[in-house]
Amino acid sequence: MTIDIPKETYSGRVIEITLGATAEEGGTRSRSITVGGETALPYLHFEGEIPHPPALGLEIRDRKPDDWSPLLYQAWGEAMQDPADWARAAEAAGADFIYLVLSLTDEEGQTTTPERAVAVVKKVLEATGLPLAVIGPGQADLDNELLVPVAEATKGERLLLGICEDKNYRTIVATAMANGHLVESRTPMDVNLAKQLVILIHDMGMPMDRILMDPTTGALGYGIEYGYSVMERLRLAALQGDAMTQLPMIVTPGEEAWKVKEAKVGEGVPETWGDWERRALTWEALTASTLVHSGADVLVLRHPETLKRVRAMVDNLMQPVETL
Amino acid sequence: MPLSGLQIYKLLPQTNCKECGFPTCLAFAMKLAAKQADLKDCPYVSDEAKAKLEAASAPPIRLVEIHGGDGRLAVGNETVLFRHEKTFYHPPGLFLHLQDSEDLQALGAKVAEADAYEADYVGIPLRLDGFAVEAASGDAGAFAAAVSAVRERSQKPLILLAPQAALARAGLEAAQGTRPLLYAADGENWEAMAEVAKSADVPLAVRADSLEALADLTQKLAQTGVEDLVLDPQVSGYLDSLHRLTAIRRLALKKNFRPLGYPMITFPGQAQGADELLLAAEHIAKYAGFIVLDHFDQAELYALLVLRQNIYTDPQKPIQVQPGLYEINNPDKDAPLMVTTNFSITYFSVANEVEGSGWPAWLMVADAEGMSVLTAWAAGKFDAERIAKGVKAFNVDDKVKHHKLIIPGHVAVLSGELEEELPGWEIMVGPREAVDIGSYLKAMWSAS
Numbered sequence A: 001m002t003i004d005i006p007k008e009t010y011s012g013r014v015i016e017i018t019l020g021a022t023a024e025e026g027g028t029r030s031r032s033i034t035v036g037g038e039t040a041l042p043y044l045h046f047e048g049e050i051p052h053p054p055a056l057g058l059e060i061r062d063r064k065p066d067d068w069s070p071l072l073y074q075a076w077g078e079a080m081q082d083p084a085d086w087a088r089a090a091e092a093a094g095a096d097f098i099y100l101v102l103s104l105t106d107e108e109g110q111t112t113t114p115e116r117a118v119a120v121v122k123k124v125l126e127a128t129g130l131p132l133a134v135i136g137p138g139q140a141d142l143d144n145e146l147l148v149p150v151a152e153a154t155k156g157e158r159l160l161l162g163i164c165e166d167k168n169y170r171t172i173v174a175t176a177m178a179n180g181h182l183v184e185s186r187t188p189m190d191v192n193l194a195k196q197l198v199i200l201i202h203d204m205g206m207p208m209d210r211i212l213m214d215p216t217t218g219a220l221g222y223g224i225e226y227g228y229s230v231m232e233r234l235r236l237a238a239l240q241g242d243a244m245t246q247l248p249m250i251v252t253p254g255e256e257a258w259k260v261k262e263a264k265v266g267e268g269v270p271e272t273w274g275d276w277e278r279r280a281l282t283w284e285a286l287t288a289s290t291l292v293h294s295g296a297d298v299l300v301l302r303h304p305e306t307l308k309r310v311r312a313m314v315d316n317l318m319q320p321v322e323t324l
Numbered sequence B: 001m002p003l004s005g006l007q008i009y010k011l012l013p014q015t016n017c018k019e020c021g022f023p024t025c026l027a028f029a030m031k032l033a034a035k036q037a038d039l040k041d042c043p044y045v046s047d048e049a050k051a052k053l054e055a056a057s058a059p060p061i062r063l064v065e066i067h068g069g070d071g072r073l074a075v076g077n078e079t080v081l082f083r084h085e086k087t088f089y090h091p092p093g094l095f096l097h098l099q100d101s102e103d104l105q106a107l108g109a110k111v112a113e114a115d116a117y118e119a120d121y122v123g124i125p126l127r128l129d130g131f132a133v134e135a136a137s138g139d140a141g142a143f144a145a146a147v148s149a150v151r152e153r154s155q156k157p158l159i160l161l162a163p164q165a166a167l168a169r170a171g172l173e174a175a176q177g178t179r180p181l182l183y184a185a186d187g188e189n190w191e192a193m194a195e196v197a198k199s200a201d202v203p204l205a206v207r208a209d210s211l212e213a214l215a216d217l218t219q220k221l222a223q224t225g226v227e228d229l230v231l232d233p234q235v236s237g238y239l240d241s242l243h244r245l246t247a248i249r250r251l252a253l254k255k256n257f258r259p260l261g262y263p264m265i266t267f268p269g270q271a272q273g274a275d276e277l278l279l280a281a282e283h284i285a286k287y288a289g290f291i292v293l294d295h296f297d298q299a300e301l302y303a304l305l306v307l308r309q310n311i312y313t314d315p316q317k318p319i320q321v322q323p324g325l326y327e328i329n330n331p332d333k334d335a336p337l338m339v340t341t342n343f344s345i346t347y348f349s350v351a352n353e354v355e356g357s358g359w360p361a362w363l364m365v366a367d368a369e370g371m372s373v374l375t376a377w378a379a380g381k382f383d384a385e386r387i388a389k390g391v392k393a394f395n396v397d398d399k400v401k402h403h404k405l406i407i408p409g410h411v412a413v414l415s416g417e418l419e420e421e422l423p424g425w426e427i428m429v430g431p432r433e434a435v436d437i438g439s440y441l442k443a444m445w446s447a448s
Helices: A070-081 A083-092 A114-127 A140-153 A170-179 A191-203 A224-239 A253-259 A276-293 A304-317 B005-011 B025-033 B047-057 B104-116 B140-153 B165-174 B190-200 B211-224 B238-255 B276-285 B298-311 B344-357 B373-378 B384-393 B409-421 B434-445
Strands: A017-019 A033-035 A055-061 A097-101 A132-135 A160-164 A182-186 A211-214 A249-251 A296-301 B064-067 B072-075 B093-099 B119-121 B124-126 B130-134 B158-161 B181-185 B204-207 B229-232 B290-293 B324-328 B337-341 B361-366 B404-407 B426-429
Touching (some): A055 A304, A070 A304, A083 A097, A097 A114, A114 A132, A114 A140, A140 A160, A140 A170, A160 A170, A160 A211, A170 A182, A191 A224, A224 A249, A224 A276, A224 B298, A253 A296, A276 A296, A276 A304, A276 B276, A276 B298, A304 B238, A304 B276, B005 B025, B005 B047, B093 B104, B093 B140, B093 B298, B104 B140, B130 B140, B140 B165, B158 B165, B165 B181, B181 B190, B181 B229, B190 B211, B204 B211, B211 B229, B211 B238, B238 B276, B276 B290, B276 B298, B324 B344, B337 B344, B337 B373, B344 B361, B344 B434, B384 B404, B384 B409, B404 B409
Parallel strands (some): A055 A296, A132 A160, A160 A182, A211 A249, A249 A296, B093 B130, B130 B158, B158 B181, B181 B204, B204 B229, B337 B361, B337 B404, B404 B426
Antiparallel strands (some): A017 A033, B064 B072, B119 B124
């Protein structure tokens, strides 16, 4: 018996977006990475194109963070003392790009200054040839104050700047536009809100191929199903031709997973949660791998071991083999 | 997929003989569509039409049920490819793989540990579903002894991995009084396995490495009268698993393709070069009905069970947290008191931030019918009256000395009404977002 596998063909295509610029492209990166371009649901190669594997990045900070899980301090060790060392360690761990998050304050508790932010970003750019994302501390005024000089000092590098949210996106978008960078557009787990912010950013004149859509990530056990379904719906809408959803999606399973109790702490938790380290790594890996299946194009992780595990999986998903 | 009255009418003789008791074939067809008449009442319907009508009334993916001493598990009967289209109904069973070649005492200890496993997730107990016992020794006596040993320590449903009629019979005998899944029929043994499954009235798994071979086998088996089948498409990694399980689900749902309209079984630990855990997670999201794990590890099982709970949550009915007064970081009578709603994600965001901040605190979860703060407020499910009711119902007065209540910044408008509802209380307006709770407490509670 021959079986006719039902195949879906779509009219829409996700836009291809390139992060980072090499010398030829006007920057200083040793390579750039391109994501997007899909014409089918995640990894269903038999009915469309999936031209690029998802990009796997590692999150670093401008200084050693105060509140990360001890397991992450163990994993990165001394490298966390210096953002350049940390970036080099992340590159050595196999990251496709570095996701640098600026802290609210420096080691002495003083609010991070624009000078300091620019210096750190330059240092990281020198330490690694990978494409870079630079993310503000998450307070609107300070984000704008720090990201504008960073964007100007790195003109042409095609950095990813963020995070743009509905309450604060104009300044970041304007400086990204003026200096040849990309932006991360984050909305809280809702298809229409995701579209709306993309429209607002695009209306300012930002080309679509410089916007990454962040549908907001929920960790395993803490709302992953909302993000999962919103992503599936966004991707289906994109493939069906809704232009304002045709953007690669970025998710932050590292941050979300390591925030929750299951990953963060080893004491005062139920015995049935099992071994702490295994549970923590499992939490990040499962959050990430599940979002790979719902269409994540860019994933930001925290633990080098998770990167290896997820890499092995996406390598397999991208294999050009007959399966049916 | 059910047929409409008109579609049924086309399959009837269209002679209006009235022998069915209805004035016309069309009237009869309409009653059939409404399930108010029985096809048997038409003496002239052709066999072909009968088969079509019967097939159309069955679900596109058969519901297959197994049970142990007391636990039962039903999988299949799914209706959508994406959970947002409706919901996924029957969560896949997670089974632990055991071999009869193992020392019976060691086997028994393993079973006892896995059987007792129970974790709590937002008030929902999470457990392993059963055991898959393999006749690895090839010896019927040893297999029966292993099955008995498992049954002595667990009432959970079983899968018998015994692809030879003699072994299968021995296992089934030892499993008497339960309804295990028998694994598996293939191109060589299917006739003998069908006979065993049929006489014991148990579901039978079918394995083949191509969809064509699988469909050929299920058709042959259906002809022998074995109706409860389970498919093993013998996947070897993330990609072929995704493709085959997706293709089978689509064929069943979109084409109503009967030969593959059954739940699926997978063995993520047997795939070469894949991480058992990540592949099992893929199988939870993408369409498995039974998942047999090679390893029992509490941390990993807990994560898989939580993922299954999340993926199989009805998108229309979000998980709710039990309303009540929750303790975070061992609060005393002077610790701050906050209130939020019982939407699980809202609760977790707030609870996590408070916990992460290191502040001991009381978190009162009001019954807002599972909605988030703003939604509940807009719907009138999170108002002064409900909050005040909670303060009384949860005996907050006995737990805290002060009379200060921190409400979410988004519902600052409630403070006036709340002060009326709760005379003598000071209502403090907290931050709008959970992430700012730590800095809020530092600034406001320390000062107050």
